[in-house]
């Protein structure tokens with residue numbers, strides 16, 4: 480339609496008259512999120528992840544069907560809801576991403592360097608990890624988060640995560656709690672979830688990550704989210720699948736127990 484000046488002015492007025500998201504409060508944003516969730520582009524990552532999981536790949540020409548993500552070889556249903564957890568073969572607590580990395584190295588013959596280099600997708604290169612995590616995460620949909628704290632190393636990881644969440648450090652002297660432990664905090668228009676509140680941490684963990692991020696036009700994982708917040712604190716880069724990242728995820732995910740999984744999420 481050709482825009483006359485009059486029409487433009489009318490349009491401008493209508494825009495000014497419409498309530499801004501800020502006046503609308505979180506509800507206005509929630510409506511937008513709901514609309515995106517109903518038509519979640521993350522589904523494309525789920526489909527690609529499913530294909531990748533069953534495809535014979537890597538130097539060893541193997542699929543991931545022999546990968547044990549905690550509930551037996553090849554089983555993907557329900558595994559996300561119980562991660563991070565302790566794995567005897569690596570003698571480590573692992574989250575979904577570090578466990579997938581173990582399988583991609585041992586079963587498929589990829590190198591750790593290669594996987595880490597491609598951990599976050601770019602406009603030119605999709606990340607297999609982001610797709611696999613979307614597929615596997617979605618296979619816990621409808622189930623409750625139920626992260627175990629039975630093994631001593633699981634308890635240790637949780638404790639370390641709790642400590643890290645509250646410990647102030649870096650040039651800004653921020654802790655995670657500086658931004659994520661109070662009601663009603665926000666940065667610009669972004670509400671900061673209060674992760675000391677069980678309902679809010681459940682929502683973050685069970686319906687958050689992997690998430691389709693509108694601003695990045697791609698799916699991002701929890702490792703990426705933590706990397707990003709770590710950067711916001713001006714700390715040295717958070718190592719992919721590092722002990723620190725897993726400790727934080729153990730703490731958050733365990734505290735998210737009871738939340739009903741619905742993934743991939745949709746985020747700004």
Ligand code: HEC
Pocket residue numbers: 644653654655656657658659666669670671672683687688704705708709711712727746747
């Ligand atoms: C300087 C403030 C700040 C600090 C410190 C910070 N974050 Fe964040 N965090 C944010 C912002 C901003 C967002 C994104 C909110 C948005 O865009 O909707 C976010 C989002 C998140 C999310 C996703 C929330 C959701 O709704 O899905 C998680 C999880 C998270 N942060 C964890 C952490 C952890 C763990 C730490 C400590 C290592 C941390 N953050 C430190 C500002 C911070």
